[in-house]
Amino acid sequence: xxxxxxxxxxxxxxxxxxxxxxxxxxxxxxxxxxxxxxxxxxxxxxxxxxxxxxxxxxxxxxxxxxxxxxxxxxxxxxxxxxxxxxxxxxxxxxxxxxxxxxxxxxxxxxxxxxxxxxxxxxxxxxxxxxxxxxxxxxxxxxxxxxxxxxxxxxxxxxxxxxxxxxxxxxxxx
Numbered sequence: 001x002x003x004x005x006x007x008x009x010x011x012x013x014x015x016x017x018x019x020x021x022x023x024x025x026x027x028x029x030x031x032x033x034x035x036x037x038x039x040x041x042x043x044x045x046x047x048x049x050x051x052x053x054x055x056x057x058x059x060x061x062x063x064x065x066x067x068x069x070x071x072x073x074x075x076x077x078x079x080x081x082x083x084x085x086x087x088x089x090x091x092x093x094x095x096x097x098x099x100x101x102x103x104x105x106x107x108x109x110x111x112x113x114x115x116x117x118x119x120x121x122x123x124x125x126x127x128x129x130x131x132x133x134x135x136x137x138x139x140x141x142x143x144x145x146x147x148x149x150x151x152x153x154x155x156x157x158x159x160x161x162x163x164x165x166x167x168x169x170x171x172x173x
């Protein structure tokens with residue numbers, strides 16, 4: 001069994017994409033996932049599965065699309081990948097609430113960074129499937145938008161990433 005973290009995009013924010021966490025647990029259990037746990041009300045779920053990452057992603061995205069009645073985006077990472085995301089944080093001295101990780105829908109190249117317009121004081125560093133963003137004035141005030149070429153993305157602050165990585169390690173081993 002492999003432990004996974006799934007990060008749902010646009011769930012329980014801004015009045016759209018309402019999905020109770022109990023429903024998310026039932027949905028995941030119905031897909032055959034085990035050890036299902038959610039974290040806060042913004043679409044974070046940890047579970048184990050015998051399926052590979054691609055199969056987990058496809059099954060979860062299809063089930064979410066059906067449940068929500070609209071296309072749903074989800075990023076899926078293994079326990080090892082979440083640990084690597086934490087380790088690669090290029091802003092370790094910044095306050096954790098001011099460091100976000102955007103989990104991207106596809107692999108990106110460093111050359112794609114030139115397409116990022118930074119309207120404020122934010123700093124952006126790209127990794128394989130993540131963009132790390134330091135928001136010195138806070139996430140809520142930022143006007144930063146990642147280019148559409150990055151594909152669907154969902155962001156979490158580093159505190160949430162740390163908690164999800166720990167939860168995945170608990171269920172995975």
